[in-house]
Amino acid sequence: MEAMELERVSLVGKSSTAPLGLLYGVAALLVLGALYRAAERCWLGPRRVAGALRAQGLRGTAYRFPAGDLSENARRSKEAQARPMPPCHDIAPRVAPLLRDVVKEHGNVCITWFGPTPRVVIAEPEQVKDILSNKFGHFEKFTHKSLGKLIALGLASYEGEKWARHRRILNPAFHLEKLKRMLPAFSTCCSEMINRWDSKLAGSDGPHELDIWQEFQNLTGDVISRTAFGSSFMEGRRIFQLQEEQADRIIRAMQYLYIPGYLYFPTENNRKMKENSREIEGLLRGIIEKRSRGELSDDDLLGLMLKSNMDSGEPSNLRMSTEDVTEECKLFYFAGMETTSVLLTWTLVVLAMHPEWQDRAREEVLSAFGRDKPNFDGLNKLKTVTMILHEVLRLYPPVISLSRRTFKEMQIGGITYPAGVAFELPIILIHHNTDVWGKDAQEFKPERFAEGISKATKTNQPAFFPFSWGPRICIGQNFAMLETKMALCLILQNFEFQLSPSYIHAPYANVTLHPQHGAQVILKRL
Numbered sequence: 395m396e397a398m399e400l401e402r403v404s405l406v407g408k409s410s411t412a413p414l415g416l417l418y419g420v421a422a423l424l425v426l427g428a429l430y431r432a433a434e435r436c437w438l439g440p441r442r443v444a445g446a447l448r449a450q451g452l453r454g455t456a457y458r459f460p461a462g463d464l465s466e467n468a469r470r471s472k473e474a475q476a477r478p479m480p481p482c483h484d485i486a487p488r489v490a491p492l493l494r495d496v497v498k499e500h501g502n503v504c505i506t507w508f509g510p511t512p513r514v515v516i517a518e519p520e521q522v523k524d525i526l527s528n529k530f531g532h533f534e535k536f537t538h539k540s541l542g543k544l545i546a547l548g549l550a551s552y553e554g555e556k557w558a559r560h561r562r563i564l565n566p567a568f569h570l571e572k573l574k575r576m577l578p579a580f581s582t583c584c585s586e587m588i589n590r591w592d593s594k595l596a597g598s599d600g601p602h603e604l605d606i607w608q609e610f611q612n613l614t615g616d617v618i619s620r621t622a623f624g625s626s627f628m629e630g631r632r633i634f635q636l637q638e639e640q641a642d643r644i645i646r647a648m649q650y651l652y653i654p655g656y657l658y659f660p661t662e663n664n665r666k667m668k669e670n671s672r673e674i675e676g677l678l679r680g681i682i683e684k685r686s687r688g689e690l691s692d693d694d695l696l697g698l699m700l701k702s703n704m705d706s707g708e709p710s711n712l713r714m715s716t717e718d719v720t721e722e723c724k725l726f727y728f729a730g731m732e733t734t735s736v737l738l739t740w741t742l743v744v745l746a747m748h749p750e751w752q753d754r755a756r757e758e759v760l761s762a763f764g765r766d767k768p769n770f771d772g773l774n775k776l777k778t779v780t781m782i783l784h785e786v787l788r789l790y791p792p793v794i795s796l797s798r799r800t801f802k803e804m805q806i807g808g809i810t811y812p813a814g815v816a817f818e819l820p821i822i823l824i825h826h827n828t829d830v831w832g833k834d835a836q837e838f839k840p841e842r843f844a845e846g847i848s849k850a851t852k853t854n855q856p857a858f859f860p861f862s863w864g865p866r867i868c869i870g871q872n873f874a875m876l877e878t879k880m881a882l883c884l885i886l887q888n889f890e891f892q893l894s895p896s897y898i899h900a901p902y903a904n905v906t907l908h909p910q911h912g913a914q915v916i917l918k919r920l
């Protein structure tokens with residue numbers, strides 16, 4: 395009996411451990427499978443790609459566990475930012491110290507490491523042009539979707555059919571004749587800024603110091619609020635304050651992004667980014683829904699976008715949803731405000747450093763418009779001002795670098811890149827390259843653009859792409875140039891400016907090319 399009992403117990407024991415063992419076995423296999431997939435994605439795959447590239451003669455940095463070049467990049471940038479630079483235009487060593495040194499050491503096409511993933515830097519203008527001009531989507535953008543959602547998705551982050559559809563819907567809003575109708579909004583915002591400057595000057599004895607970096611962020615924020623939302627522009631102001639804060643927070647998060655799921659970690663920065671994002675989306679949704687309920691006007695970007703969406707001829711399931719429109723509006727703020735204020739800031743700094751060009755620009759503006767408000771045709775005919783802006787965009791490109799990824803195996807410059815290889819296309823290094831622009835590449839010489847962009851380089855090769863190239867070229871390029879010219883004309887008509895003794899020349903990359911300690915100038919009323 396006892397023996398039978400024992401037998402039963404042990405059988406019971408056996409029958410219950412068998413499925414449990416099976417379960418453990420399956421679980422172990424699943425864990426091993428997941429580990430293998432993670433190793434393949436984060437380690438073995440990238441290593442194979444790097445090996446294949448090195449076998450074709452590419453050189454570059456050695457992989458450093460776990461962050462690749464990210465920690466070194468952060469360290470070198472911090473070190474560079476701790477020191478101001480002399481008041482010259484050779485800014486690449488300060489703005490992108492590691493990138494510049496890597497290219498100097500390993501050549502114009504070389505390997506760096508973004509976390510555990512190899513990233514090929516391509517600083518050869520012809521190759522960059524080939525990549526950006528590809529119409530078939532063989533070089534796709536890679537967007538960190540969770541990060542993108544916190545700042546802006548929209549046109550800039552889509553691919554394939556969705557990108558083509560959104561670009562078709564948005565294009566009409568940026569046509570020249572639509573921009574012409576936005577000129578009064580540009581002019582109103584710029585005049586308000588001039589009036590603010592006047593009252594500041596009136597309140598002080600003699601010349602007045604002003605941080606134009608702050609001023610231009612307010613200006614471009616106002617312009618985008620007014621041109622995007624027309625009468626609802628006051629509601630738009632809070633959005634750009636929040637977007638600005640988001641950009642700072644994203645920079646902080648950026649160096650940890652190679653850690654899977656980092657954005658879901660319960661850090662203060664992550665929590666605040668999500669809060670801001672919710673507030674921005676709520677504000678935008680409010681404006682869009684109010685507008686969609688009323689009469690659609692085509693006086694502002696939002697109206698134009700909603701109208702073009704309705705008239706697109708797409709079936710309703712393929713038109714833009716409210717969420718899509720929200721993302722595009724977020725993108726207008728981010729893409730349109732920050733970049734244009736950067737361009738205006740460096741333009742004034744550089745014209746303060748080169749008063750002879752400030753005088754030439756003023757002469758041209760006064761002979762074109764006198765003291766009158768600049769008009770559309772006149773703005774488009776300004777030659778000296780355009781040359782100056784091109785030279786500023788060359789030396790101080792607001793977007794310093796672009797990134798792409800091969801969608802399928804591709805050949806560029808005699809190298810075969812497998813699918814999924816990441817590229818960094820450093821605008822700033824190409825714009826400062828002495829082989830391309832000549833020995834005077836680090837000097838401010840707007841006259842190099844006298845015969846147009848295509849003749850500006852020493853070799854006549856295309857190497858100027860502050861707005862990118864190809865099908866994904868900046869949709870807001872004409873908008874930005876018109877806005878900048880309007881602001882510059884009004885400033886030149888009314889003020890003379892020089893750098894303040896408190897100004898420290900310290901360009902640095904903070905998503906776009908910021909002046910680290912502001913941009914203080916001394917204004918004198920004309």
Ligand code: HEM
Nearest residue numbers: 549550729730733734737792793861862866868869870874
């Ligand atoms: C000086 C000012 C500006 C500069 C330097 C600039 C630069 C750029 C660059 C380099 C790109 C390409 C990014 C890439 O392909 O990875 C781009 C794309 C874009 N920009 Fe601008 N931008 C400026 C102003 C504006 C303005 C004012 C707007 C809108 C109001 C705007 C909206 C966009 C959009 C929507 C895209 C994405 C286009 C697409 O992917 O099809 N930008 N911009």
